Amino acid sequence: MRKQTILSIALSAIFVIAAAEPVMAYTLLSPRRRWATTPITVRVYNVGNSTITDGDGGVTAVVGAIRAWGIISSSTTSSAAVRGTAPATIMLNTNGGGLCTGGCLAATLTGYYTTQTGDDRIYDADVYTNTAQPLYSSRESGCSGEYDIDGIMTHEVGHVIGLGHSSVAGATMYPSVSACNTSPRSLATDDINGKNDLY
Amino acid sequence: MRRSLSLITLLLIVSALPLTASQFIEQPFDQVAREASLIVRGTVTNTWSAWDDSHEVIFTYATVNVNRYFGESTGPDTLIVREVGGTVDGYTQEAIGFPAIRSGEDVVLMLAKWDDSADYRIHAYNQGKYLVKKSGPDIILIEDPVKQGDARVGGAEKGPRTNAVASTPAGLRLEEFAQMVDDARAARHIDTGKRQ
Numbered sequence: 001m002r003k004q005t006i007l008s009i010a011l012s013a014i015f016v017i018a019a020a021e022p023v024m025a026y027t028l029l030s031p032r033r034r035w036a037t038t039p040i041t042v043r044v045y046n047v048g049n050s051t052i053t054d055g056d057g058g059v060t061a062v063v064g065a066i067r068a069w070g071i072i073s074s075s076t077t078s079s080a081a082v083r084g085t086a087p088a089t090i091m092l093n094t095n096g097g098g099l100c101t102g103g104c105l106a107a108t109l110t111g112y113y114t115t116q117t118g119d120d121r122i123y124d125a126d127v128y129t130n131t132a133q134p135l136y137s138s139r140e141s142g143c144s145g146e147y148d149i150d151g152i153m154t155h156e157v158g159h160v161i162g163l164g165h166s167s168v169a170g171a172t173m174y175p176s177v178s179a180c181n182t183s184p185r186s187l188a189t190d191d192i193n194g195k196n197d198l199y
Numbered sequence: 200m201r202r203s204l205s206l207i208t209l210l211l212i213v214s215a216l217p218l219t220a221s222q223f224i225e226q227p228f229d230q231v232a233r234e235a236s237l238i239v240r241g242t243v244t245n246t247w248s249a250w251d252d253s254h255e256v257i258f259t260y261a262t263v264n265v266n267r268y269f270g271e272s273t274g275p276d277t278l279i280v281r282e283v284g285g286t287v288d289g290y291t292q293e294a295i296g297f298p299a300i301r302s303g304e305d306v307v308l309m310l311a312k313w314d315d316s317a318d319y320r321i322h323a324y325n326q327g328k329y330l331v332k333k334s335g336p337d338i339i340l341i342e343d344p345v346k347q348g349d350a351r352v353g354g355a356e357k358g359p360r361t362n363a364v365a366s367t368p369a370g371l372r373l374e375e376f377a378q379m380v381d382d383a384r385a386a387r388h389i390d391t392g393k394r395q
Contacts, residue, residue, distance in 0.1 A: 029295065029348040083255035084292070097256075098314040099283060099294065102234075102323055103224040109256070109283065110348075111292045123290070133224075155222055159295040164348055175296070177222060 026173060026194030027164035033112045033120035034162045034198045041087040042066055042157060043077035049092040049129060049149065054139035058092050058149045061137035065150035066090075066157040068172075068187050071199055081126040084111055088125040088160050090153060096128030104130050105177070106152050108159040125160040127153065143180040151177060151184030163194045222296065223324055229383035231323040235309035238269040238380055239278065240331065240373075243304045248285025257292040259285035261300045263308065269377055270384040280310065281318040284347050295348040298328045305331040307340055307376065332370065339370030 044066075048057015063074045081089035100107035110125040129135075129149075136146040151172070158173045166173040171188040187195075232238065241263040248259045261280045268274060283294045298321050300306075309327035310319040321327040329340035 027349075029293075084290075101314075103226045103326070104324060105222050105224060107297070108295045109292060110295060111290060114286075114289050114291065152222065159348070165296070175222060176225075 025168045025190045026166045026171070026197070028194065028197065029110070029159070029162050029164050031114070031120050032162070032198075033110075033122050035122045038071040038199055039073040040071055040161060042072050042074045042090065042160065043079070043087050044074065044090045045080055045092065046076040046078055047093045049131060049135055051131070051133070051135045051146075052092070052137050052140070052149060054137045058135065058137040058139075061139045061150050062090060062092065062153045065138065065154050065185060068154050068185065069157060069161060069195060071161065071195065072157060081128075083109060083126055084124055086124045088127075090127040090129075090156070092129050092149070093131065094128060095130050095132075096126075100128045100130045101132065102130075105133055105147055106130065106156050108156045110159065122160075122162060127156045127160065138182070138185065145179050147177065147179055148182050148185065151182055154187075155184050158191065158194070161195065162198050163191070166190050166194065223326075226323050226326060228326075228379060231309055231326050232270070232380045232383035233386070235311055235322045235327065237272045237274055237278070237310045237319070238307070239263065239265045239272075239274075239310065240267040240269070240305075240307045241265040241278070243300060243302050243306060246300060246302045248287050250287055256283060257285040257287050257290075258283060259300060261302075263306070269307075269380045278310070278319060280308065281313065281320055293347040295346075296325075297347045298325050298343060299345065299347045300328075307331060307373075329371075329376070331373070334370060337370075338373040340373060340376050341370045 044059050044063050046059055048059045050057060052058035054061060059076055063076060066072050066074050077089065081091050095101055096107065096109070099109065106127055106129050108125055108127050110122060112120045112122045114120050134146040135149045136143055138150045154172050155177070163173050165175040168174060168188060168190040170183055171190045172184040173191055173194065177184060243261050244264050245262040246259055248257050250257055258281050261282070263278045263280055265274070265276055265278055280300060282300050283297060284292055284299065307329040309322045311322035312318065313320050325342060325346060328343050330343050332339050332341060
């Protein structure tokens with residue numbers, strides 16, 4: 001009887017885990033949307049974040065980090081983001097007029113036109129940073145309760161290109177991140193599968 | 200033994216649910232409840248979207264017919280809530296992972312004012328919005344599984360099917376929520392654990 005009970009619990013557990021485990025991993029933004037051409041131009045505004053003490057407030061670090069996607073042409077710019085107008089621009093020095101405050105680390109505001117023929121076209125995407133959160137970059141040594149700007153922006157650029165969140169722990173597009181966690185800097189196979197689905 | 204099995208099963212289901220939060224830092228419930236200016240239950244009766252004055256951001260405005268205020272807060276029967284994102288003339292702007300607000304929803308909202316205006320916004324992003332559902336004799340609150348950029352549950356999907364997460368997390372009973380708000384607003388320390 002006891003063996004039967006244990007067996008029954010084990011079988012129930014296997015069934016429930018199999019049923020509840022997401023069959024998917026990466027997700028695409030819905031409706032599905034993509035940029036018309038690659039490489040996708042992403043500019044990083046050259047006024048950095050005051051909490052990042054790597055010499056330029058994280059600008060150089062982010063320009064390099066977001067190239068992990070392989071389809072990004074990144075550079076600095078002296079022009080601040082104009083929402084609703086390309087190119088995609090990352091702003092490290094502003095929360096976008098109150099767009100990203102409190103528990104928000106960074107926010108991507110994306111714009112697209114609906115088409116009748118298939119994939120919708122992304123027309124613009126801009127990223128804003130919560131300037132009240134403690135941040136650091138790959139060009140600094142050590143971390144003490146700060147959030148990694150390289151990983152945060154690699155994640156946000158995943159949204160810029162049309163990806164949603166992934167259920168794969170350790171993927172760049174996993175929805176949550178902890179302080180001093182640098183793993184989102186490196187794309188997981190799941191992130192690459194998502195990108196390849198779109199481009 | 201049957202009861203133990205049910206508990207184990209429930210635990211396994213809950214632990215296997217995917218996270219639906221965005222890249223936000225989770226705030227303690229009592230902090231969110233204390234910071235909110237108003238906490239209301241109501242029905243979204245109407246929504247409309249418009250560009251801001253500088254034609255840079257599309258906001259969606261929602262009329263919320265309030266039928267209950269929580270905590271000590273009180274106010275008018277109708278509120279206007281303004282959230283980033285919306286569609287104007289075929290162009291859609293979305294703040295990925297932010298809460299969406301849709302006509303017809305029965306919701307509980309924790310609201311705060313925008314920094315630069317007297318308009319209300321959902322406080323603490325998705326932590327400030329619950330959908331109200333009936334579950335047998337209970338009225339329960341669940342986190343909205345469909346944020347901006349996610350697939351609409353039950354909505355027609357054009358083109359290739361996406362696989363956005365649309366889980367239904369375990370609910371919180373309405374009166375339980377009301378008590379938690381009262382406790383938080385009374386600044387009594389309560390350990391609610393971390394919402395996932």
